[in-house]
Amino acid sequence: MITQYVILGIYILILISIAIYSIRKTKTTDDFMLGGRKIGAWMSAFAYGTTYFSAVMFVGYAGKFGWIMGVSATWIGIANALVGTMLAWKLLAKPTRSVTQRLDTATMPDFFLKRYQSKGLKIVSAVIIFVFLVPYCASVYKGLGYFFESVFHIPFEYCMIGMAVFTALYLLMGGYIATAMTDFVQGLIMIVGVVLMFVFIVVNPAVGGIAQGLAKVGEINPALSSAGGSPDMVVLLISLIILTSLGTWGLPQMVHKFYAIKDQKAIRRGTVISTLFALLVGGAAYFVGTYGRLFLGNEVPEAGFDAIMPEMMTTALPPVLLGLILVLILAASMSTLSSLVLVSSSSISLDLIKGVIKPKMKDKAVMVWMRSLCAVFVAVSLVIALFQPAAIVTLMSYSWGALSGCFLAPFLLGVKWKGMTKAGAWSGVITGLAVVLPLMILGAIGGVLPGWLSPPAIGAIAMILSLIVTPVVSKASRKFDDKHVAYVFGEPKA
Secondary structure (H helix, E strand, O other), X not given: OXXXXXXXXXXXXXXXXXXXXXXXXXXXXXXXXXXHHOEOHHHHHHHHHHHHOOHHHHHHHHHHHXXXXXXXXXXXXXXXXXXXXXXHHXXXXXHHHHHHHHHOOOOHHHHHHHHHOOHHHHHHHHHHHHHHHHHHHHHXXXXXXXXXXXXXXXXXXXXXXXXXXXXXXXXXXXXXXXXXXXXXXXXXXXXXXXXXXXXXXXXXXXXXXXXXXXXXXXXXXXXXXXXXXXXXHHHHHHHHHHHHHHHHHHOHHHHHHHHHEOOHHHHHHHHHHHHHHHHHHHHHHHHHHOOHHHHOOOOOOOOOHHHHHHHHHHHHOOHHHHHHHHHHHHHHHHHHHHHHHHHHHHHHHHHHHHHHHOOOOOHHHHHXXXXXXXXXXXXXXXXXXXXXXXXXXXXXXXXXXXXXXXXXXXXXXXXXXXXXXXXXXXXXXXXXXXXXXXXXXXXXXXXXXXXXXXXXXXXXXXXXXXXXXXXXXHHHOXXXXXHHHHHHHOOOOO
């Protein structure tokens, strides 16, 4: 236990040092939000990857879906690397950087305003971000809290409060520069931690090696050791792949990383780095989740699926390594939280307060609002995680699908296609909400929806329908004039 406290203490000192260093480099709103648009390949790649994989993935998804799907859940991690990372960087990084820089925009709602000339779309998207990202922050707190409780045997509420304090500390002091720097450190920790976690779990006598472990799992249920998985899990598996891979293309906290990257060279290098990072972290986490049944006697813990990974690691790892894994989970969670809080606070401070209420507000005043709202959002998401009101718990389950369903098509096509129209963008947002909100309410009632229509399936349906509706409406609606298209995409080459 002392070893784990020492490792945790060293990590916290590193975060404090980064926060103190970065505060000197954060003078303007652009610095606070985008690091001056000068973030290099390694920091950008690790910022993307560490935001992608939080405690929700390690503690929740990997343990739960490794348990119910077996080795086929590894396809989720592979898809996260190939579709959610590599393809996202190849299709979105360059146009996102160039278009947002040309439009001088730092947030997704502000991009919608300038791209589609619609203040209403800006306001609606800012509200959607606030409503669904704050509960998502709460789910990250909750996932990490369970792991801390398992390792330190103290109430997870205290763990969540501590994490909230340190996340607010370095984010308020250094903004995106502090986030990018800590993401780099956290990325290195995650790589080392995941490799050691994989090795120690696989060689543990309960598993006995990859092949023997899969054979043991297959004795429980042959479908669990099959790469194809069980036929009755196919819909859920495909839904999860679409939601967690394609869905990242429309999440404000993910595409925000492309706004800040330095240049084309950094994009090319960042694509490779982030893809390898995602393949290692995501693939390894989902794969070892397959062995949860072997450590727990094929019995789900009393605390539920969220306790599977913590109990596995507590059993398989020595104290020093357990301390490192604890920091790994903390690093992943704090990176995700800082990105979520930064995007949420900007949706109010930049997009609503400065963008709508006080458009002539000075930069220093905006910085005060942003820092203040960062602190408020950390506190609000912490309260939600602690008390977990029923309506908010439902929002947590649907947050990723709702955000991606609303924003994927308007953003992707907005930076890639000159034919996108204001009506097309509105149709994408409305389609996402029209699918998610009614089904979310019916799902909360219970017993109304068919079993296969899970939150991941609803999110996947919202994204696919939005991708279909948006270009169709754009084709049929009034186009922007050539002057505006040139403003967005630059003058055509002679």
